[in-house]
Amino acid sequence: MRILARSKIHKAHITQADPAYVGSITIPADLIEKAGLWPGEKVLVVSNDTGERLETYVIKGEAGSGEITMNGGAAHKIGAGEEVIIIAFEISDQPVEQTFILVDEDNQFVRYL
Numbered sequence: 001m002r003i004l005a006r007s008k009i010h011k012a013h014i015t016q017a018d019p020a021y022v023g024s025i026t027i028p029a030d031l032i033e034k035a036g037l038w039p040g041e042k043v044l045v046v047s048n049d050t051g052e053r054l055e056t057y058v059i060k061g062e063a064g065s066g067e068i069t070m071n072g073g074a075a076h077k078i079g080a081g082e083e084v085i086i087i088a089f090e091i092s093d094q095p096v097e098q099t100f101i102l103v104d105e106d107n108q109f110v111r112y113l
Contacts, residue, residue, distance in 0.1 A: 002091070004089060004091075004096045005087055005088075005100075006036065006089060006090040007037050008100040009035050009103060010085050010101065011083055011085070011102060011103060013081070013105055013106075014068055014080050015068055015107070017069070017071075017075035017078070019075040021075075022071065023074065025043065025045060025058060025059065025071065025074065026060075026067065026068065026069040026071060027068055028063055028066060028107065029060050029062065029063040030063040031109065034109055037088055039060045040057055041058050041088055043087060043088050044086075044087045044089070045070070045074070045084050050082065056072075059071070068107055100112065100113040
């Protein structure tokens with residue numbers, strides 16, 4: 001068995017950090033769908049600005065809003081304005097189909113990678 005990258009949102013920008021929320025990362029529904037993520041799915045969030053890495057889970061936000069929010073304790077590690085990569089993995093003994101997307105500075109879909 002291997003752990004393989006399956007889904008990725010590349011160059012996303014955190015628009016808000018809310019440490020008072022219970023936890024997770026809120027991602028617009030359209031980006032969740034395009035990247036092949038599921039609400040509740042575990043993801044690795046990597047800051048391109050600081051190198052910080054953390055695991056959390058996906059919450060579905062408003063489609064087309066461009067709002068990506070770090071919630072709960074994660075908001076103390078990755079803050080508003082940081083550029084991030086959001087990655088989901090799959091455990092498999094076979095290659096997996098990867099769905100990697102690129103977004104612009106407003107977190108709008110640009111293209112598949």
